[in-house]
Amino acid sequence: MPLNSSVRENGEIIITSGDRLTIENAAEFSRIVREALEASKNVAIEFEPAVEIDITGVQVLCSACKSAAQSNNQFSYHGPQPQALADVIAKSGAERNAICKYNNNSKCFWFGGTK
Amino acid sequence: MEEAIATYREEAGELLAELETSLLDLEETPDDNDLINRVFRAMHTIKGSGAMFGFDEIASFTHEVETVFDMVRNGKMTVTKRLLDLTLKSRDHISYLLSCPLGEAVDRSEGDEIIAGLRQLVPQLELPQKGSSEIPAINLPGLSEDELANESTWRIRFRPAPNILMCGTNPISLINELRDLGTAHVVAQFDEIPQLNELVPENCYIYWDIILTTTRGEDAIKDVFIFVEDDCDIKIELIDRSGLIDREQGYKKLGDILVERGDLSPVEMQKVLMLQKRFGELLVEQGIVSPEKVQSALVEQQHVKGVRKERSEAPPLEAAASIRVPAERLDQLINLVGEMVTVQAHLSQVSMAGGDATFIAISEEVERLTNELRDTALNIRMLPIGSTFSKFKRLVRDLSQELGKQIEMETFGAETELDKTVIEKLNDPLVHIIRNCIDHGIEMPEARRAAGKAPHGTVYLGAEHSGDSVLVTIRDDGGGLDRDRIRAKAVERGLLSATADVPDKEIYAQIFAPGFSTAEKVTSVSGRGVGMDVVKRGIDSLRGSIGVDSIRGSGTTITLKIPLTLAIIDSLLVKIGKDHFVLPLASVEECVELTRDDIKNAHGRSLANVRGAIIPYIPLREHFKITDQRPEIEQIVIADIHGTKVGFVVDHVVGEHQTVIKSLGKMYRDVKGVSGATILGDGTVALILDMGVLLQAVEKLEKDIM
Amino acid sequence: MAKLIMTADDSASVRQMVAFTLKQNGYDVVEAVDGRDALNKLNAQKVDMLLTDLNMPNMDGIGLIKGVRAGTLNKFIPIVMLTTESNDTRKGEGKAAGATGWIVKPFKPEQLIAVIKKVLG
Numbered sequence: 001m002p003l004n005s006s007v008r009e010n011g012e013i014i015i016t017s018g019d020r021l022t023i024e025n026a027a028e029f030s031r032i033v034r035e036a037l038e039a040s041k042n043v044a045i046e047f048e049p050a051v052e053i054d055i056t057g058v059q060v061l062c063s064a065c066k067s068a069a070q071s072n073n074q075f076s077y078h079g080p081q082p083q084a085l086a087d088v089i090a091k092s093g094a095e096r097n098a099i100c101k102y103n104n105n106s107k108c109f110w111f112g113g114t115k
Numbered sequence: 116m117e118e119a120i121a122t123y124r125e126e127a128g129e130l131l132a133e134l135e136t137s138l139l140d141l142e143e144t145p146d147d148n149d150l151i152n153r154v155f156r157a158m159h160t161i162k163g164s165g166a167m168f169g170f171d172e173i174a175s176f177t178h179e180v181e182t183v184f185d186m187v188r189n190g191k192m193t194v195t196k197r198l199l200d201l202t203l204k205s206r207d208h209i210s211y212l213l214s215c216p217l218g219e220a221v222d223r224s225e226g227d228e229i230i231a232g233l234r235q236l237v238p239q240l241e242l243p244q245k246g247s248s249e250i251p252a253i254n255l256p257g258l259s260e261d262e263l264a265n266e267s268t269w270r271i272r273f274r275p276a277p278n279i280l281m282c283g284t285n286p287i288s289l290i291n292e293l294r295d296l297g298t299a300h301v302v303a304q305f306d307e308i309p310q311l312n313e314l315v316p317e318n319c320y321i322y323w324d325i326i327l328t329t330t331r332g333e334d335a336i337k338d339v340f341i342f343v344e345d346d347c348d349i350k351i352e353l354i355d356r357s358g359l360i361d362r363e364q365g366y367k368k369l370g371d372i373l374v375e376r377g378d379l380s381p382v383e384m385q386k387v388l389m390l391q392k393r394f395g396e397l398l399v400e401q402g403i404v405s406p407e408k409v410q411s412a413l414v415e416q417q418h419v420k421g422v423r424k425e426r427s428e429a430p431p432l433e434a435a436a437s438i439r440v441p442a443e444r445l446d447q448l449i450n451l452v453g454e455m456v457t458v459q460a461h462l463s464q465v466s467m468a469g470g471d472a473t474f475i476a477i478s479e480e481v482e483r484l485t486n487e488l489r490d491t492a493l494n495i496r497m498l499p500i501g502s503t504f505s506k507f508k509r510l511v512r513d514l515s516q517e518l519g520k521q522i523e524m525e526t527f528g529a530e531t532e533l534d535k536t537v538i539e540k541l542n543d544p545l546v547h548i549i550r551n552c553i554d555h556g557i558e559m560p561e562a563r564r565a566a567g568k569a570p571h572g573t574v575y576l577g578a579e580h581s582g583d584s585v586l587v588t589i590r591d592d593g594g595g596l597d598r599d600r601i602r603a604k605a606v607e608r609g610l611l612s613a614t615a616d617v618p619d620k621e622i623y624a625q626i627f628a629p630g631f632s633t634a635e636k637v638t639s640v641s642g643r644g645v646g647m648d649v650v651k652r653g654i655d656s657l658r659g660s661i662g663v664d665s666i667r668g669s670g671t672t673i674t675l676k677i678p679l680t681l682a683i684i685d686s687l688l689v690k691i692g693k694d695h696f697v698l699p700l701a702s703v704e705e706c707v708e709l710t711r712d713d714i715k716n717a718h719g720r721s722l723a724n725v726r727g728a729i730i731p732y733i734p735l736r737e738h739f740k741i742t743d744q745r746p747e748i749e750q751i752v753i754a755d756i757h758g759t760k761v762g763f764v765v766d767h768v769v770g771e772h773q774t775v776i777k778s779l780g781k782m783y784r785d786v787k788g789v790s791g792a793t794i795l796g797d798g799t800v801a802l803i804l805d806m807g808v809l810l811q812a813v814e815k816l817e818k819d820i821m
Numbered sequence: 822m823a824k825l826i827m828t829a830d831d832s833a834s835v836r837q838m839v840a841f842t843l844k845q846n847g848y849d850v851v852e853a854v855d856g857r858d859a860l861n862k863l864n865a866q867k868v869d870m871l872l873t874d875l876n877m878p879n880m881d882g883i884g885l886i887k888g889v890r891a892g893t894l895n896k897f898i899p900i901v902m903l904t905t906e907s908n909d910t911r912k913g914e915g916k917a918a919g920a921t922g923w924i925v926k927p928f929k930p931e932q933l934i935a936v937i938k939k940v941l942g
Binding site for chain 1: 280281285286287290291300301302303305306308309310311312314316317319320321323325399402405406407687700703704705706707726768771
């Protein structure tokens, strides 16, 4: 499924990752997530298992998490994290086990902590 | 390369012809910038390429002429008759140099005269003394470094320019280069990532703190950043050195590190110190320093402490590097660690539910320590697989003699480490496979000669790491599997349909079916049809998988993929009704929803449409006869089982889970589809599902019905 | 899959040498004879990296780099420029235009490969 968003009956917005979240489509990814968070209290990403992710993808996720926390929205993901995300987190030293002040002092379940 | 040199001669010839025309034209219109540029470019190309192909004389001579024309180009000199005369002479001289065989001495007198003449035209010009060919492009690793330098630890803060990603630089590859220099701890800092409405998605906001211990000097670190050093903020500081006699094992206090880094002022440090609590927590609590910065400083502290400890503990060479421990003590240790992981999960759950910050902090510390303890304990049980390899050498020797064959055995990857119990359980399957290679695989010497092969055959046995698994490969250069005969036999026994289009790999896999043998005569070694199914069972019990590949006439390769350890696995925790189940994460691909409508639309068949692909699923609720209320929306966990995609329907997917495997009691040993059990954080038991066996059971059931 | 690298150089011998070295090290190569040719090809084909000379007729290396960064298909690829030690200012211009790195001519095949590994990761 290409990078896109759809609204569920319960108001939740699901964003499908498509096959890449890299610099080539970072602007589009960022826009889709921003619009989703403006439209719904509850936004989740569904990753393709083989999705490619780079630093820009990580930055959009972190930025979205900060934005959601600020306005008390939910920003999360469904299903297991894709291998590429685990790889880019490990390689760039982005693991976070501690609480994050930008995420209302909750644990970071994106980059290391558990959901 | 010879070809490229010939092309260069040709190309330079053309450029010289063009140069001559341009120079003659320039004589008539000395101000024509286009012509001046053309001359410059011709010289430039002749020089640049010349140096690359070893025409050093041409390179250094042309460099002088080019330099002069660069000045003309930049308006610092004008075109005169004398300049044109000299340049035309240069053209002739280059032409002469070009005709000289590469590497032989040349007559320089003409060239020196021309250069002297050119220098007179620009007396103020500082002509470089040496030819261009001596300037190296970039320092190759290992060439210019003083390898004997002492091991030092460096603190690096790498703050990329915002546009670094847009210019094609991948900061992760730079960090990987640093990792290659030694031992590195990397912490990415996220605090500058803005909210979405201010985010420029292609900009780089993340910056990095890296602690690196290396024997290579500061230059090696700087070389990593050579392309970005002008526009990125890179701080490299020496923080520890093995050469310094340093008796104390510890390292600087956290506060001192933060002050050194500029993340904290000394005044603030004093203020916080007065409060007499754990320093890092206080800094975060008071909002003076962000948790990420503290984490990063803690990483540095740990890193240097670790390095110093290693140094002080490095044993004198003659001292024993290892000790012997009875195996059961290790097993006991693993069991205890398993219990610990379980209790820790419970602790985390309770602490999170309670919401007490101090309690959560302690629980997190326990979690970190438990993880480290687990990894260390599992590591202790790792043994190199090579110890079993040597046994097989003997087996090959004896068997081949018995059968009158000439067979050698070659091994690789003997140093690959695997859990002790896994190695033990691998023994039987490997014996069977190797026996088969020798008996059925490798032909008699005469037959090999007739096929144009060396009379002696070879069996290769090797191991290598692949992610969290080890691949054990057994390869022979024998006759290969007889695809058609295996197929015929499988059809005869009702294992395969006669007409179905089956991929080769699936046909070859039939050799692992119980009682399967295509051998015409039963030998003392094999052929009775027992054996290969033992392999299958053995590998299954290790939660591994088998792949077979074969080329008729040139040999067979069997690949066993075995998980590194049996004690603790990563898994997906799911729920059906009130019961929890655990699915090994290694084969899980994704989770999708299954609604009542989906079920209705499938007209009673257990098939789901996942992005256009039809995937069969097994409703576990029915399979386990769980009767309570079915939820409105169920979840399908899609798994890849030996290349087949199958869904398992559950009520909820709870999430990833560290599963400590407990074996089931004797009473339950024969239960199909359940490979073990685990204890969850709250004390309840969850069954570990064997997805491969479940799939087989359901397939068999369907066949029986049909 | 082998990575595809474009080499843009007006000197056929340099292109040959670069292509030969790259292919020997397992890369695929597409050649362009000048900046214009390179930009035309890059507008039609996705590559993993661009190696470009700076002095070329029909659009020089700087123009090419600017063109690639302003395009779409290959907008974010690593670009390495081939420069000579005599034009350090050109190196700066190239960086400002969006080049990722550089290699100084003359270079040896192993130096070229070292730089490529560095930027391709």
